[in-house]
Amino acid sequence: xxxxxxxxxxxxxxxxxxxxxxxxxxxxxxxxxxxxxxxxxxxxxxxxxxxxxxxxxxxxxxxxxxxxxxxxxxxxxxxxxxxxxxxxxxxxxxxxxxxxxxxxxxxxxxxxxxxxxxxxxxxxxxxxxxxxxxxxxxxxxxxxxxxxxxxxxxxxxxxxxxxxxxxxxxxxxxxxxxxxxxxxxxxxxxxxxxxxxxxxxxxxxxxxxxxxxxxxxxxxxxxxxxxxxxxxxxxxxxxxxxxxxxxxxxxxxxxxxxxxxxxxxxxxxx
Numbered sequence: 001x002x003x004x005x006x007x008x009x010x011x012x013x014x015x016x017x018x019x020x021x022x023x024x025x026x027x028x029x030x031x032x033x034x035x036x037x038x039x040x041x042x043x044x045x046x047x048x049x050x051x052x053x054x055x056x057x058x059x060x061x062x063x064x065x066x067x068x069x070x071x072x073x074x075x076x077x078x079x080x081x082x083x084x085x086x087x088x089x090x091x092x093x094x095x096x097x098x099x100x101x102x103x104x105x106x107x108x109x110x111x112x113x114x115x116x117x118x119x120x121x122x123x124x125x126x127x128x129x130x131x132x133x134x135x136x137x138x139x140x141x142x143x144x145x146x147x148x149x150x151x152x153x154x155x156x157x158x159x160x161x162x163x164x165x166x167x168x169x170x171x172x173x174x175x176x177x178x179x180x181x182x183x184x185x186x187x188x189x190x191x192x193x194x195x196x197x198x199x200x201x202x203x204x205x206x207x208x209x210x211x212x213x214x215x216x217x218x219x220x221x222x223x224x225x226x227x228x229x230x231x232x233x234x235x236x237x238x239x240x241x242x243x244x245x246x247x248x249x250x251x252x253x254x255x256x257x258x259x260x261x262x263x264x265x266x267x268x269x270x
Contacts, residue, residue, distance in 0.1 A: 001228055002180075002202075002203035002204075002205075002227050002228050002230075003180045003203075004180055004230065005136055005137070005139070005179055005180035005181040006136065006137040006138075006181075007091070007116055007117050007137065007138055007139030007181055008180070008181065008183070008205055008230055010091060010116070011060065011061065011139070011205075011230055011232075012229065012230045014060050014061070014089070014090070014091065015060050015229065015230065016229075018057065018058070018059075018060065019262075019266065020059065020060045020262045020265075020266070021060050021222065021225075021226065021232055021233050021265055021269070022058055022059055022060055022061075022232075022233060022234075022235070022258060022261050022262050022265065023059070023060060023062070023063045023093065023207065023232040023233060023234035023235070024051070024055050024058075024059045024061070024062050024063065024234075024235065024239050024240070024258060025062075025063045025064075025065065025095070025209075025234050025235060025236025025237075025239070025240070026048050026051065026062055026063065026064040026065070026081060026236075026240065027064070027065045027068055027236045027237065027240065028044040028047050028048055028064070028068050028069070028240070029068055030043065030044065030068070032241055032246075033047050033246075034047070034246040034247065034248065034250050035246060036248055042073055042076055042077045042080065043077075044068070044069065044073075044074060044077035044078075044081075045076070045077035045080045045081060047240075048064075048080075048081040048084070049080075049081075049084055050250070050251035050254075051239075051240050051251055052081070052084055052085055052088060052090075053251065054251040054252060054254050054255030054258070055239065055254055055255055055258040056085070056088040056090055057259075058255075058258040058259050058261070058262040059090050059258065060090075060232060061090065061091050061092070061093050061117075061232050062081075062085045062090055062091075062092050062093070063092075063094075063095050063207075063232075063234055063236070064078060064081060064082075064092065064094060064095065065095040065236070066078070066094055066095060066096040066111075079114060082114050082115055091116040091117065092114075092115045092116050092117075093115065093116065093117040093118065093119070093139070093141070093207070093232070094111055094112075094115045094117070094118045094119070095118075095119050096108070096111060096118050096119055096120075097119050097120065097121045097143060098111075098118065098119075098120055098121065098132070099120050099121030099122060099123055099124050099129065100124060100128055101124055101127060101128050105127075105128050105129070105130070105131045105132075106131045108131070108132075109131035109132050109135065112132065112135050112138045115138075116138060116139060117138055117139030117140065117141065118132060118138070118139075118140055118141070119140075119141045119142075119143065119185055119207070120132055120140050120141065120142050120143065121143050122142050122143060122169055122172065122173070126172070126176060129142070129176065133176055133179060133181070133182070134179070135181070136179040136180075136181055137181075138181060139181050139182075139183060140181060140182055140183070141183045141184060141185050141207045142169065142176075142182060142183070142184055142185065143169075143184075143185045144169045144170050144173065144184040144185055144186050144197065145166040145185075145186045145187060145190055145193050145194070145197060146185060146187050146209075147187025147188060147189045147190070147210030147216060148187075151187070155169075166193065166197070167196075167197070167200060169184075170184060170197050170200050170201045170204070171200070171201070173201065173204060174203075174204060177203075177204065182204060183204055183205040183206060183207060183231070184197065184204050184205075184206050184207070185206070185207045185208075185209065186206045186207075186208055186225070187208065187209055187210040187216060188208050188209065188210040188211045188216025188218070188220060188221040188225075188233070189210040189216045189217075191216075191217040191220035191221075191224075194206075194208070194217075194220050194221070194224045194225065195220065195223075195224045197224070198224035198225075198227075202227065203227055203228075204227055205225075205226070205227045205230045205231040205232070206225040206226070206227070206231045206232075207225075207231070207232045207234060208221040208225040208231065208232065208233045208234065209234045209236075210234075211233050211234070211235055211238075211261070218264055218265060218268065219268045221233045221265070222265050222268040222269055223268060226269075229269075233261075233265055235257075235258075235261055238257060238261070239254050239257045239258050240254050241254075242254050242256065242257035
């Protein structure tokens with residue numbers, strides 16, 4: 001049975017209490033927001049608040065992609081979003097894919113002052129991740145086998161040992177998990193590799209993207225993404241932009257999409 005740190009224990013409680021492993025990706029792309037929100041001081045915050053109101057019953061976690069908030073108003077919107085999600089007792093995972101060294105890494109790690117977990121790029125090695133790993137009360141998800149087609153350009157390259165690079169990343173993540181706060185990002189668009197990685201690191205929770213708009217394998221995401229019932233299956237565009245017309249009831253469509261995904265995933269949970 002895996003040992004979990006504070007973040008993953010809190011996530012376990014959320015999953016069990018609300019019977020859901022859905023991560024709702026809050027990728028509030030300004031170019032896709034409903035036009036009627038443009039009069040708001042912070043349209044991204046207005047959008048996210050409505051999404052959270054309609055989806056929090058079905059969400060194990062919210063996952064804002066930081067790329068959509070990296071401007072002055074965006075940071076304000078993100079802070080409001082995190083606080084509002086916490087008010088609904090939903091943890092927040094920042095999809096930031098950080099990974100740097102020295103003072104830069106320590107500065108990036110201050111993102112965890114407000115959020116509960118973060119995604120990290122392991123390309124620069126352990127020292128680049130240590131400022132995040134050292135936060136024992138927070139969660140980190142290390143990029144391992146991503147859902148995008150170009151992920152194979154590097155991640156499947158064979159090392160001298162014969163193993164693919166993504167397997168080595170998984171093994172390193174297991175070594176780095178001395179504070180019981182490490183998970184992996186493993187996409188649902190490569191179900192065979194998802195299964196392989198679960199066998200390789202049975203005690204690490206996975207964040208599994210790609211089930212929504214990218215058409216990943218929902219059954220494999222649940223069967224192999226969870227470690228002792230703990231893990232997340234993410235959908236972003238498939239939930240928050242479920243109403244492609246951008247109508248005033250967009251949030252209602254998001255709520256229905258989140259509920260459908262929860263039910264679809266639960267069909268495959270034990």
